[in-house]
Amino acid sequence: MIKILDGAMGTQLQQMGLKPGGIPEMLNLTEPDKIIAIHRAYIEAGAQVIYTNTFGANRYKVRRSGHSVQELIGAAVKNAKEALLQSGAGEDVKVALDLGPIGALIAPLGDLTFEEAYDIFAEQVRAGQDADWIVLETMTDLYETKAAVLAAKENSDKPVYVTMTFEPNGRTFTGTSIASMALTLEGLGVDGIGFNCSLGPLELAPMVKELYTRTKLPIFFKPNAGLPDPLTGQYNVDAKEFAEMIATLLPYGLAAVGGCCGTTPEYIRALSQAVRKFESEGAHLEKEEEKEYEELTKKREACPLGVCCASQAVFLDRPRVIGERLNPTGKKRFQQALREQDMDYILQQALSQVEAGADILDVNVGYPGIDEKEMMCRVIRALQAVVDVPLQIDSNDPQVLAAALRIYNGKPIVNSVNGEEKSLASILPLVKRYGAAVVGLTLDENGIAAKAEERFAVAKKIADRAALCGIDxxxxxxDCLTLTASAEQEAVAQTLRAVQLVRDRLGLPGVLGVSNISFGLPYRELVNTTFLTMALQNGLMLPILNPNSEAMMGVMRAYRLLMNYDKNAVEYTDAYKNYVPAAKAEAAPLAAAQKPSGEDAAAKKIGLELSEEAMQLYYAVVRGLASEGERLARQLLETLAPMTIVNQILIPALDTVGDGFEKGTIYLPQLILSASVVQGAFARIKEYLAGSGAAAESKGKVVLATVKGDIHDIGKNIVKVLLENYGFTVIDLGRDVEIEAVVLAAQKHEVKLIGLSALMTTTLGSMEQTIAAVRKAGLDCRIVVGGAVLTQEYADRIGADFYAKDAKETVDIARKVYGVS
Amino acid sequence: MVQLKPIRMEEAARYLGYGTTKPDEVILSLMKECEAPLLQACHPAYSYGIFDVERAGEELVLLRDCALQLPGADIARHLEGCEKAVILAATLGANVDRLLRKLQVSSMPKALLTDAMAGAAIEQICDDIQEEIRQQMPLYRQTWRFSPGYGDLPLSLQETVLSVVEAGKRIGLSVTKGSMLSPAKSVTAIIGLQNMEQISGALHLNVPEEAAGCGTPGGCASCRFGASCGLSAVKKEKQGEV
Incomplete structure (x- = not known):
């Protein structure tokens, strides 16, 4: 039976005279009779579920009200129960503890941590334990929603229903897609999902239909009474229309319907009647509507495995690519990045894989000397702030997986569980609890079986255990495991056969790390592409490979075309319509690298005696030729020592640009453009050094932080780039940095210089406190401050050693402090 | 409804420190390259309420039927003689923040330019909203946008300002513990509305076309109504500026 939910609370409160900006939950204490009257009116109109007046009753929003969350929620639940009593409704009507968004966002959008958000919701859930249900509504951030769901499920045993608010573009304000909402919340085990607020039933209808194809959970629907008139605030759909519009959607999995902004008891009465009519007579669908319903139902039944990040869902309706590059195994530069906590390098690797066409990224940070749990969470947080593809969390340590699954924003893949009892017992429950997908490796206590049938047997065992754990x-x-062809040649056929058996007999899609096949062989790409093609044909759906390999991506595109996944060859044609064979492309002259006239003189003036190639790099920096830095550095590394390139080409070139900047003939964007060329050259140099096992020579270490309370850090990041350009090692603590974290980092790395930035006057206080804490710790280091609102005078007042008006000046200060040129 | 328009590159260049100098071709073409992804990331949204100014004391302004109280001499001066005040919140949306984070990893020059262009874009959106209000209320001239954190108006008012226009629910705009707006490319503002029928005629009549509007000392630049008071002479000057 479809449940009838209540209508708007806020609309009613405003009619009662609640002022805009006031705290509606205060009325639970000051005007309980009015709240009870609203509840009663909805019950009398037919509502079977009433939402408590607690939408914003969280610690953050009511902190200045003079009342605790417990008082406000306690009174609200009491009022709702009293309304039940007065209306004589009894057990038939449920009281739902209504929880809305916190009002502040979790990082990186805002400055709350995931754990703080969890605590805020947990407090509300405990305060509302006398309610029958928990409903989260008007949610827009999937991450906050996940925190709330975990808080609800871990602090009560009540059913949990979630409705999120979508905009006309089919996304929430923070970019959550409908599929991502469905995959994530279904995974977390909520009891129903749906939509409320923002739009009317008409505008939300296509979204209800989409959600129907993406979930089998009961769907909740509480739309607004249409759209408001911008001038009067009046909504444009009346009660009768409202009920009629919703009635046409009832076949689409709707399990509970009510109203949001602009609706009144009259709407709920009409809706209740329409629903009862539908239940007794069935839907009256036109022929076209009937056809649409059948098509969508078919789509719903066929919905394949999906995983997601907040903004993007990836379905296994065709072979998809998992990028393998975020992994330290055999990658010296990546190992170095992990040791140095160089998030920028890791993010760059991630973005370049996504750009190359990776659908999902594998993340592995297991390396000796690295705290894997801490690093995994750190990398995941950094990745989900910028990368728009789902992640595959790659670890076999249950503790690492548990921590990572908890803070992951979306539905990830766990890589992996295997047939060993220890693994099955510790990892599968985590997969179930956090609603992830999981890769089962076909190995067990006896290692990797030689024969395909034996690997199949392990796969079957994993599948059975997963089912027992309640994993869909x-x-x-x-993953039937790729063995190296050069070592175990006869095993290749067994792997392929096992993939096929798993597909045919268990109906499960295959995953394989492809690149391993060619280890130790020359011309690895040839072996890799051939094996990839064979494996795809045998049931491989998720190859783990290097998406930056054009040949491997080429196989994927061609395969999807040939197997009719890529309808009308759209994707293939898009990728190759301007294809030029490599031989021809190389023959084209490199116009950009040609030496400009008249610049020799400029170089001579600063006393440079450089080779032709070295001069090209110098010019590339001075003129800001973005793509040239890395290429020219690569060439020069064949003949010049890395530090010679830095000291004799890059830094003098930057100085030339910097002088212009100081004189006002060159502007900040040009300076940064030059800096990015140097950044490209440096990336190449670092890779070279990491490969040769040598450490890069540092001009000195600098700790950088945007102070506590401040989340605007682009200025600090510009300073970082420029400092690194000049050969300084930057320990970047990020933004909104705790005071103690600055002190600790300065101590640990024994830096002589700390750079602090703040954008707003309100955060200058925490800048001052940070400086005081550094002084109190007795550290022998200088502090430079910068940021839009700072002045020399203010820097002096708060006890900074230096004020830098821009990034260039910060570099000059660092050079002075470290006594380097 | 406000529409996204080509971004005012001159304005963005000004934020980048160019003043009135035109950026060179390399930078201009890079800006052009940044424009499409930025416009694609923008989902401008706004919410405002118009309230009667109830009492304009020297240090406090109250608004009728509104829980927002505006303390400080600066806001009192800003709203002096204004019959109504607009409480406005506008944002480019969370995707722009995300784009900027991404660019800071992949290309700092593009991040810098896009940041400035996004700054210009949100101001354009606010100008458009003011124009929309002007069309609805042609008899009122508007002050420039006064935001929490200006002068002695506390930044901590952000939270109540957002709550008055239900910015969280309507446009997805919230505030951090440090009173910063999130998404970052957002504006909150208080705009005074002065009923022009109530203003003494002498102030506006018989002003030479080329003069600054009403003859305020210092011209439009120093007037709280800026170049938006609706006088033809002023309009002409505004066009000259752009």
Whole structure:
């Protein structure tokens, strides 16, 4: 039976005279009779569920009200129960503890941590334990929603229903897609999902239909009474229309319907009647509507495995690529990045894989000397702030997986569980609890079996255990393991056969790390592409490979075309319409690298005696030729020592640009453009050094931080780039940095210089406190401050050693402090 | 409804420190390159309420039927003689923040330019909203946008300002513990509305076309109504500026 939910609370409160900007939950204490009257009116109109007046009753929003969350929620639940009593409704009507968004966002959008958000919701859930249900509504951030769901499920045993608010573009304000909402919340085990607020039933209808194809959970629907008139605030759909519009959507999995802004008891009465009519007579669908309903139902039944980040869902309706590059195994530069906590390098690797066409990124940070749990969480947080593809969390340590699954924003893949009892017992429950997909490796206590049938048997065992743990078969993938062809040539056929068996007999899609096949062989790409093609044909759906390899991506595109996944060759044609064979491309002259006239003189003037190639790099920096830095550095590294390139080409070139900047003939964007050329050259140099096992020579270490309370850090990041350009090692603590974290980092790295930035006057206080803490710790280091609102005078007042008006000046200060040129 | 328009590159260049100098071709073409992804990331949204100014004391302004109280001499001066005040919140949306984070990893020059262009874009959106209000209320001239944190108006008012226009629910705009707006490319403002029928005629009549509007000492630049008071002479000057 479809449940009738209540209508708007806020609309009613405003009619009662609640002022805009006031705290509606205060009325639970000051005007309980009025709240009870509203509840009663909805019950009398037919509502079977009433939402408590607690939408904003969280610690953050009511902190200045003079009342605690417990008082406000306690009174609200009491009022709702009293309304039940007065109306004589009894057990038939449920009281739902209504929880809305916190009002502040979790980082990186805002400055709350995931754990703080969890605590805020947990407090509300405990305060509202006398309610029958928990409803989260008007949610827009999937991450906050996840914190709330965990708080609800871990602090009560009540059913949890979630409705999120979508805009006309089919996304929430923070960019959550409908599919991502469905995959994530279904995974977390909520009891129903849906939509409320923002739009009317008409505008939300296509979204209800989409959600229907993406979930089998009961769907909740509480739309507004249409759209408001911008001038009068009046909504444009009346009660009768409202009920009629919703009635046409009832076949689409709707399990509970009510109203949001602009609706009144009259709307709920009409809706209740329409729903009862539908239940007794069925839907009256026109022929076209009937056809649409059948098509969508078919789509719903066929919905394949999906995983997601907040903004993007990836479905296994065709072979997809998992990028393998975020992994330290055999990658010296990546190992170095992990040791140095160089998030920028890791993010760059991630973005370049996504750009190359990776659908999902594998993340592995296991390396000796690295705290894997801490690093995994750190990398995931950094990745989900900028990368728009789902992640595959790659670890076999249950503790690492538990921590990572908890803070992951979306539905990830766990890589992996295997047939060993220890692994099955510790990892599968985590997969179930956090609603992930999981890769099962076909190995067990006896290692990797030689024969395909034996590997199949392990796959079957994993599948059975997963089912016992309540994991939907749709969330299971099997990796039959790629062995190196050069070492175990006869095993290749067994792997392929096992993939096929798993597909045919278990109906499970295959995952394989492809690149391993060619280890130790020359011309690895040839072996890799051939093996990839063979494996795809045998049931491989998720190859883990290097998406930056054009040849491998080429196989994927061609395969999807040939197997009719890529309808009308759209994707293929898009990728190759301007294809030029490599031989021809190389023959084209490199116009950009040609030496400009008249610049020799400029170089001579600063006393440079450089080779032709070295001069090209110098010019590339001075003129800001973005793509040239890395290429020219690569060439020069064949003949010049890395530090010679830095000291004799890059820094003098930057100085030339910097002088112009100081004189006002060159502007900040040009300076940064030059800096980015140097950045490209440096990336190449670092890779070279990491490969040769040598450490880069540092001009000195600098700790940088945007102070506590401040989340605007672009200025600090510009300073970082420029400092690194000049050969300084930057320990970047990020933004909104705790005071103690600055002190600790300065101590640990024994830096002589700390750079602090703040954008707003309100955060200058925490800048002052940070400086005081550094002084109190007795550290022998200088502090430079910068940021839009700072002045020399203010810097002096708060006890900074230096004020830098821009990034260039910060570099000059660092050079002075470290006594380097 | 406000529409996204080509971004005012001169304005963005000004934020980048160019003053009135035109950026060179390399930078201009890079800016052009940044424009499409920025416009694609923008989902401008706004919410405002218009309230009667109830009492304009020297240090406090109250608004009728509104829980927002505006303390300080500066806001009192800003709203002096204004019959109504607009409480406005506008944002480019969370995707722009995300784009900027991404660019700071992949290309700092593009991040810098896009940041400035996004700054210009949100101001354009606010100008458009003011124009929309002007069309609805042609008899009122508007002050420039006064935001929490200006002068002695506390930044901590952000939270109540957002709550008055239901910015969280309507446009997805919230405030951090440090009173910063999130998404970052957002504006909150208080705009005074002065009923022009109530203003003494002498102030506006018989002003030479080329003069600054009403003859305020210092011209439009120093007037709280800026170049938006609706006088033809002023309009002409505004066009000259752009």
């Amino acid at each position: 078969k749709k969330n299971l993938l099997i």
